[in-house]
Amino acid sequence: MRFHFPIFEFPPEAEALRAEVRAFVTEELAAGRWKKGGDFASNYDPAFSQRIGARGWLGMTWPKRYCGHERTMLDRLVVTEELLAASAPVAAHWIGDRQSGPLLLRYGSEAQRTEFLPPLARGEIFFSIGMSEPDSGSDLASVRTRATKVDGGWTLSGRKVWTTFAHRNHYAIVLARTGDAGAQRHAGLAQFIVDLKSPQVNARPIVNMAGQKEFNEVVFDDAFVPDDRLVGEPGGGWTQVTSELAFERSGPERYLSSIRLVEAALACAREKPTPRVREALGRMSAKLMALRTMSLAVAAQLQNGEAPNLEASLIKDLGNAFEREQIAVFRALASDLPKHSDDYLSALAQTTVYSPSWTLRGGTREVLRGIVARGLGLR
Amino acid sequence: MSIAPVLATDPLVEEAASRAFSDLAEKWFAGKVTRENLLTAVEQLGFAEAAPGDDSGAWLAAAAIIRAQARAAAPIDMALLLATGDRAAAIAHDPSEYFCAATSPMPASASAHAALSLGRCLQIGAALGAALELSIRYAQDRKQFGRALAQFQAIQHSLALAAEEVAACTTITDLALACAEREGIGSPRLPALLDAAALVAGHAVNVVYDMTHQVHGAIGFTQEYALHRHSLDLLRWRDHLHLARGGDIGCAERLGDAALAAGSAWRAVTANMTPGATP
Incomplete structure (x- = not known):
């Protein structure tokens, strides 16, 4: 067959963890700390994210030197599926824990890992995904947000859309064009860690059909991004973005x-x-x-x-x-x-x-x- | 830290069984052997002895044999033979006919019943894969409007949907297989896994039967082209599987009752999927 789904099972430690998560959820609901609400992308509660960070349930698979917990993907799966099954408010930390953190672990510099992974694992900072643009949806390789090399860094200009919780989160990992694509349309792309609170970055909520402010248009008005916020290599953006997809999907x-x-x-x-x-x-x-x-x-x-x-x-x-x-x-x-x-x-x-x-x-x-x-x- | 999968299939057993059943099927379709010849050949190869008992640890080889027979569309019903030992019944059906399986034998003992269900799901998964594979190759070869069918997005998406159902069916079946292999055919959580596998298999047969024939056009609807063998096998095995388990609605109601008893569908699902659990 052309695809492969081997059978794995949760080890007993993971099942013990499941009981722990269920007890925690029961206690939180009994204390009225949150109500069952929207799904992973809309139910936003930073205090909840901090509480599960304190329990060691964020950055679970990351190395301990970055305040991770060196547990397996299966332990992480136990926590995520139990929190989702309980409709818990996971939106604030979801993207950072699922894909921004793993991206930095794989492609980020040592300085980036040291700076961002510990607060991500504590549930103190939250990340957005800066991929889609007004003219680039499914055709992601056509992004036009441009990063121009300047002294000491890059200036970013362009706009992203559907950037969930960019108006409340701290950072976005932004896919931008650093060079011409040439014949290879997947070339010339790079990812940057962009401070969403920067004055040259303006996130404007786009009210969704449910009347909620969740996703945003984010405009980069010659926003300066220091060299040390480039993730990986210029030109490596496409490979990096596609490596996130298995985690994402x-x-x-x-x-x-x-x-x-x-x-x-x-x-x-x-x-x-x-x-x-x-x-x-x-x-x-x-x-x-x-x-x-x-x-x-x-x-x-x-x-x-x-x-x-x-x-x-x-x-x-x-x-x-x-x-x-x-x-x-x-x-x-x-x-x-x-x-x-x-x-x-x-x-x-x-x-x-x-x-x-x-x-x-x-x-x-x-x-x-x-x-x-x-x-x-x-x- | 690396995690090992639960089922370690033996590629040598898989390959030997595949080759043997391909040869047998080829001879049968060329009109060179009788059904009795097939049965004798299977016995000489030792495949009839691979019947897994009530104990754990016997299912992997049986699964490889059952899947190989189904993939090759060899007209000897290895699931029935291994689950019931009924030699005559294993070659009684006419492979070129579809009939309602209500008259097919149903095993009496609970363990043979579970073994037959598991065998049917293994057969269905393998035959679904074979029908999909034929359709992929056909779509790559056949040209219309100046290009291969495979280049049309409508065809790509139809076969992608079929592949998703094949994947769901084979994966839930493998989960039930892992349970039987490790906990024995009498495992208290196996019936729920088999009910789930029977439901997923039933839906997969509907989708794959539809999509593979649609992609093939009229040639798929003939006895000279191989697709019909898999289609007729799938229809027979699905019916027999569902009848043996009290109908697909019966399977669904039992799983629904487990969810109601647990007070949560999620908790019932996780309990049924926990190794060694007694739901």
Whole structure:
């Protein structure tokens, strides 16, 4: 076969950690510290991020010399999937923990790692992704934000869009053009760590369909970026960006976005479940088991230093379709539920309105299917 | 720190089984052997002895044999033979016909029942892969409007969707296989994994049956081209799998009941997927 999902399992230590995370979540909910809300990209709570940082649940796989915890990708997966399954407010730290930190570990300088990884692991600083632009969405290699070499650094000019929480986060890793692409359109790109509080960087929230200020337009008005904020080499931007994708596409945030709705419907139905509700819960559970096994395979492959990009794209497309399907299923079952809790109604509204973003963010389904097709040898 | 996968398949066993069943299938399709010849050959190769008992540790070789038979579309039902030992039933079906599997034998014991379900899922995963592989090669070779079908985005996306279902089916099946291999066919969490695998397999058959035939056009709908062998196998095995487990709705209701009993679909799923757990 042209793709590979070997079977891995969580070791007993990871299952012990799961019990710990569940106890923590139960205690947080009982104390009313947050309400179950939006998904990984919208439920923003810096104090929560600091609390889980203090527990050692951020930067879990990073070396201890950068305040990481040297645990495995599987331990990290336990924490992320349990927090997502509980609809906990993970948005503030999500990007830094998932991909900015690992990017700096792989391509960043020693000084960058020493400066940024410890506060990332403590949940004190938060990162955004600066990739899309007004004229560059799925066609990321066409970015036009330009970094021009000046004495001691670079000046950045251009604009990024859909930059989630750029108005509240501290830094963005910005993909910009440092040279001409020439015949190779993936050449001449570089990534920079950009201070979002800099006066020449202006983040303006773009109110989304749900009426929320989450993503932004970010304008760089000849913003000065010191030399030591260049990540990796000029010209290495494309390779670096694509190396983030397996981390970005295979995680549980790609199939758990509607789990809150499922659990809320289950709670409403529990006393008197109809056969249709039982069937829907079962069909959902079966697919969830398959997706979770696939996601675990990719996490383990990443731990082993492999680059399962095809597998990661495949999971995201399948997972997004799954999480969107559940909305239709558990909306249609509304009349089978003896009561409609506030949690069910709010989860139904929230998932329904947000669901179009799921199959766009982190790679559209069309791009993902193209990657899968390339892996199959079709292009 | 590197993490080892749970199932370490033996490439030599896989290759030997693949070659053997390809040869047998080739002879059968060339009209050179009878079904009884096939059965004798399989017995001489020792494949009929690979029946995994109730203990753990016997499933890897059996899985390799079952998958090889299904990939080659060799008309000897190795899942049935290994799960029930019923030699006559293993060659009773007409490979060129699709019929509702309600009359196919159902094993009596719980362990043979689980073994048959696992065998069916392994067969389905392998046949799905074979149908997908044929379709990929066909799309690369066949030209229309001056270019290969593979160059059309509509074709690429259809086959990508098919591949996603194949991946889901083989992965959940391998999870059930790992459970049987390590905890034995009587593992208390295996029935839930098999229910899940049966549901995922059923959906995968629907999607792959649709997409692979659509990509092939009329040639796929003939008995002279190989796709139909996999398609008919898939339809038969899916029906038999679902009937054996009380229908796909029965599978779904049991999993749903586990979620309701746990008070959380997520907790039921994680419990079923935890090695050694007794849900």
